[in-house]
Amino acid sequence: MAESQESALHDRQHLQLVMETALLVAQEPLSLHDIKKLFAEELRAELLNEVLEAIQSAWVGRGVELVKLASGWRFRARLEFQPYLDRLSPEKPPRYSRAVMETLAIIAYKGPLTRGEIEEIRGVAVSSNIVKTLEERGWIEVVGHRETPGRPGLYSTTRAFLDDMGLKSRTELPPLAELGRLVLPETVETPE
């Protein structure tokens, strides 16, 4: 009995370590759904919430805090450290996550196409946050609908996107055929 309790404690510490690491590394807030994906086993939401709270209290009094936002959990530097951080960096422009960039690239190269078709090329789901980010930026828009069940919207890049890229037309994007020679296909299967 004592042994299984001990191993449960050990598991929980491991859980906490993995979640903390993922949150420190993530470029975007992680939802509970995202956090679940970290583990091969199916974990209860209550357990994950407990661990998140444990991480939160472990970081009390540090320069960084774990906060819960509308879109999920994320580590964030406390505002009182801004004076120090401001001295350091003459403002780095923020960057889009790779998921956003890939979605944008697919629409730029292959649009008009539906979200489902984007997902087919990416091999993973495209969250509505990603689509919203790009729509709000004015870089993609729905230009029509595919006449299949659900009439999914067809996304295309906008003229504003080309202007912001400094391109006159999509034909000025780096040619795909040549890009194919530069990389090797992944040999390792991505975990499901």
Added chain:
Amino acid sequence: MAESQESALHDRQHLQLVMETALLVAQEPLSLHDIKKLFAEELRAELLNEVLEAIQSAWVGRGVELVKLASGWRFRARLEFQPYLDRLSPEKPPRYSRAVMETLAIIAYKGPLTRGEIEEIRGVAVSSNIVKTLEERGWIEVVGHRETPGRPGLYSTTRAFLDDMGLKSRTELPPLAELGRLVLPETVETPE
């Protein structure tokens, strides 16, 4: 006396907090020079190094570690946590083709050298796409020009390349296989 010691300890803890926060937030490695800039007061390099080591040991056993790289210090997830993180985001930078990697290796071990000299070693033309890909990745750069007709650019690997490989300097690159030893001495000269 006791009071000043106490406040010194307090200062040091504060120092550690600020530096840790800056390192967690920074999007690039921070050099000692960068870290100095965090503070209005002039701080000795030894003190900063001591604090860096203190941070390093404070993170032992966690999922994230503080490493020293070519251009400075940076927090990164330990390698053994990558399988978890991969489950979260299957987007990864590409694995480059052999042509790209051979070009990179030649520049890393034999650079600075010109594209023509790379081609001599590889025995085939080096497409400008390959060079551009490595430049855009920030792994190689032109550091000068050979004073021959056409003043061809001399390519060298960057510190960002070493950072991305987790290395402090080019001397930490994998040692070359000692094939040179097998060549008869008279033939070792470089080609004309």
Added chain:
Amino acid sequence: MNGMAEPLALLFGQPVTELPQDLYIPPDALRVMLERFEGPLDLLLYLIRKQNLDILDIPMAVVTRQYMDYVEVMHAQQLELAAEYLLMAALLIEIKSRMLLPRPAAQEGEEHDPRAELVRRLLEYEQMKLAAFEIDQLPQAGRDFSWAAVWFDREMVVRLPEVTPVDLKTAWLSLLARAKHTRSHMVKPDELSVREQMGEILKLLAGGRYLEFSQLFDTSRGIPLLVVSFIAMLELTKEGLIAVTQAEPYQPIYVRLAGSEALEPAHG
């Protein structure tokens, strides 16, 4: 015809000793294998290492013959045969013939092996080839480990990320690397302007509007655009996104979004 038949005869007709011993593989696999050589040095190294030949004492006759066989097969497979391969063939033959020539007795003291320079290049290339492999094994940022990236909400000023065409290219490269099964489907000749024009046409037809065929062509911007617009329309029709109708021959042709007839009953 002769030129085409000869390599095939070489491949299947000649005695085994005349052939690279590892060439008996299906043509598709062969093509893949040949495409993997990074150039003549790579191919030569392969021939030498594969048969455990002494690189410091290369049997020129054997290696030259095998090299030529491969080049012939590459030619027959219509692989893009870089000039470098032919240059190397010439060099091999030259070295071989220099070794056959009797050397003047006077020079015997400072005898120079005609193979020396080739050996030096082969070894240097092999060293770099191995180094490239080793570097690729190093844990690499983003691929094998991740940097910490804690958010810092600077004064709540909304700054928008900057994106360049290079970023798009990078994103596409990582897609290519990942999507090995869709690779061939993804890398195909450019049809960008067509896809772009498809978007434009869909926008013109938005809201279930009917337009006359000719209204969809902007005649002020040159013939290439007209052609592209036409291809775009064919593509849209093929994908079932638009419907093109004509009541009877020589009547105006109308274009509308597919499935929008419910909004506007067909004109008579």
